Amino acid sequence: MESLGIRQESLLYKYVRITAVVSLYWAVSISMVFVNKYLLGGSSGHDKDAPLFVTWFQCFVTAVACILLSQASKVFPNLITFPEVGHLEKSKARQVLPLTFMFVGMITLNNLCLKYVGVAFYYVGRSLTTIFNVIFTYIMLGQKTSSPAIVCCAVIIGGFFLGVDQENEAG
Incomplete structure (x- = not known):
């Protein structure tokens, strides 16, 4: 009986964690759309012709954040888990490159779309x-x-x- 209680508790924990992650994703995703719309202008009166710069800057900040989190995970391994950044294997880079272009293209086209609609x-x-x-x-x-x-x-x-x-x- 006790193992059933532990199992239910862990199942409840999983559901709560999944709900929290999905809710956080929604909040961040929706916030990012509104921030990008504000930055790119349109109806806000701040019409800026910078969707490519915004995309580049977002990718740059992401790369810096990954480097910082990687370093922080070495200093605080009990608090932060993040893969090591820095070592790049050519074969893996070639495999990931098409996906990288698709991702950057997606962000660029999202920003262009937000500029005009x-x-x-x-x-x-x-x-x-x-x-x-x-x-x-x-x-x-x-x-x-x-x-x-x-x-x-x-x-x-x-x-x-x-x-x-x-x-x-x-x-």
């Missing part, structure tokens, strides 16, 4: 990622999607067209 429509457009995941999962992996998931995709597509209509109304 509203945050609400940006999120509507971003929701189309789900549709492309379903399509690419079928094409590349050969996995079929359930009927309820297809219905959800239809709702997302309907929301996209409604968002396009509203974006046109807003000018």
